[in-house]
Amino acid sequence: MTPPTTDTAFTGWLDRQYAIAARDLTLGVSATHLVKERPPFRQRIVPRPGSVVASAVMGAYDPDPDYFFHWFRDSALVMDALRILVAQGTRPAEDAGHIRDFIRFSLGLRGLTGADVLAKGDPRQGVDPDVVQHVRSETDLRGVAGDRVWGEVRVNPDGTLDTLNWSRPQHDGSALRALILQRCLDDGVLELDVRDEAAALLRIDLDFVLAHHAEPSFEIWEDSLGHDYYTRVVQCAALRRGAEWLEAQGDAEAAGRCRDASSALATALDGHWRPETRAYASLLPAASGTAGRDLDIAAILGVLHAGLPSGPHSVLDPKAQATLVALEDLFAGLFPINAGRPAPALGRYREDRYCGGGAWYIATLAAAEFHCRLAAALAGGAAFALTADNRGFVTRVLAAEPREEDVDSRRLAAAFRDRGDAFLATVQAFTPPDGALSEQIDRATGAQTSAKHLGWSYAGFITAVDARRRAAPV
Incomplete structure (x- = not known):
């Protein structure tokens, strides 16, 4: 051949x-011209600048799935590809404005809490009876406070909390975003007036990874809770690069904490190797009796x-x-x-x-x-x-x-x-x-x-x- x-x-x-x-990469980026209606849930979503919907094609599991959400993971990967296109000149330099808006949209999510959602009324009120079981409980929503917003997996592209049941928490998003922000800062694709905002978001993401890297979370496909190879390897890389960046910023103490956590993650990653299958296991169970998973393309995506x-x-x-x-x-x-x-x-x-x-x-x-x-x-x-x-x-x-x-x-x-x-x-x-x-x-x-x-x-x-x-x- x-x-x-x-x-x-x-x-x-x-x-x-x-x-x-x-x-077509940017079909879902800052899609402010689109309106997503979810009649059974009494929702009307109008995206804000900087949001990234996973798919801009309207679906309602009819049969196409409803992907009209800003996933932390997907949005970071789309921004990374856009960074490449801008850096190589395939897309014009002004398209870096999408990355700027993404950074500002992400910073705007700080302070989102489930308590604020509940203060506006019961999110189940008025929802069609046949879908009310898909709305998050009060207990679940009250758990969204402080930095827990970054484990939410996804938000609505209008910058509000997603009130539908989903697999939470998930801890790969902040690590991925930290990596993409560092690449953007290194590539010089960001306008000077955005670099400080990018640095502020980067610190938020590194702090989240430091605080939660040892905890189990839902894996990349949002099916199972455990210790995920994909999550661990992007966290390890984010902290390793973050340590270099923090040291250059003169913050040796934070850099040291990042290095220590990165080393712990590297050791944990080595524990995913399975000699009998000659492969890295994708998911290690969170506790005895819970399911893991061996072969999964997520391991290669993580690398x-x-x-x-x-x-x-x-x-x-x-x-x-x-x-x-x-x-x-x-x-x-x-x-x-x-x-x-x-x-x-x-x-x-x-x-x-x-x-x-x-x-x-x-x-x-x-x-x-x-x-x-x-x-x-x-x-x-x-x-x-x-x-x-x-x-x-x-x-x-x-x-x-x-x-x-x-x-x-x-x-x-x-x-x-x-x-x-x-x-x-x-x-x-x-x-x-x-x-x-x-x-x-x-x-x-x-x-x-x-x-x-x-x-x-x-x-x-x-x-x-x-x-x-x-x-x-x-």
């Missing part, structure tokens, strides 16, 4: 799809979103590489659409049945980005270690059992980049001509399913192709 890298039709599609993703430059829990980690191989094997056999496909479309985890439990664009794009980031690291001079853990990973990429002489950085970088292209070619196979990216791909038919125009899907495409461009041909 000719590697997609040399296929001009493929590279032409990549350029066109990148332009579409760069355009990518944390962005550690080297060492354990980076793309150079042989154990992370082994985890990706195990996930490829799982979904190659699980999804009928992968029959005969060189690079399988990936889903979340084996038991997933949400909206059919199909392949996810973000999962398949994560595999592409992982390989391209690894190629870029090797092209940049990083050393590659061949171990018993990652031998299967290298064998798959080289299509042969590796020998010591095969561990050549130039050869491996080219092979990893081509493997990344194979996953991007799989995404191409399931992308319609208009370039629209939904949340999922039906595991049997290949049709798009679940939320339409998912901001996270566009963000995943942008970061994957950006990684490919950084992995220059060698």
Whole structure:
């Protein structure tokens, strides 16, 4: 099979799809022209500037899900992709105003409390009887006070608390936002008058991670409570980078606390390794008798979103590489659409049945980005270690059992980049001509399913192709 890298039709599609993703990424950003009506709940939501709705396409589980919320995690990832587009000049410099508005919207959430919601009346009042069970209880709402707002998972895009039942708390949002803020400050995409506000929000996020990193929370998919690999690795990276930033600000005491917590998280992350499956377990149970989860694409997403430059829990980690191989094997056999496909479309985890439990664009794009980031690291001079853990990973990429002489950085970088292209070619196979990216791909038919125009899907495409461009041909 000719590697997609040399296929001009493929590279032409990549350029066109990148332009579409760069355009459609912001469909849900500052969508002040939209109005979301939830008649059974007597809600009317008008987004504020700086809010990011996960999907701007109205859904009410009819069958498309209702994603008209500002998720802390999704919004941070969309802003990270926008940062890349502005920094590289794909989008104009004035689009950094979206990041400025996002920072101000986020700062405006400080002080939100459940008590204030209740002071305006019972949120169940007037709600249709057949949906009242989906409204949060008074006890639940009263628990939202102080910094607990940052564990809320999501808020309404008008800047009010979400009064619907959901899986709370979730602790990845502040860590992700801290990482994105630090990248924005480093890239220089922020206007000077916003940098102080970004620094204030960054301190809030670092303080939240410091205060709550040892607590269990709901994992990235909002299904199960426990100690989540994804959450821990982005918290570890946020605190590690935060320590450097705080030290540069002259706050050695806070920097030391961040380093100590980051070290504790790194040790905890090592405990997710499962030698019997050669993979990082995604979720460790919060207590005896509660469920955990082994193979889950969330582990690979965590490695990518944390962005550690080297060492354990980076793309150079042989154990992370082994985890990706195990996930490829799982979904190659699980999804009928992968029959005969060189690079399988990936889903979340084996038991997933949400909206059919199909392949996810973000999962398949994560595999592409992982390989391209690894190629870029090797092209940049990083050393590659061949171990018993990652031998299967290298064998798959080289299509042969590796020998010591095969561990050549130039050869491996080219092979990893081509493997990344194979996953991007799989995404191409399931992308319609208009370039629209939904949340999922039906595991049997290949049709798009679940939320339409998912901001996270566009963000995943942008970061994957950006990684490919950084992995220059060698």
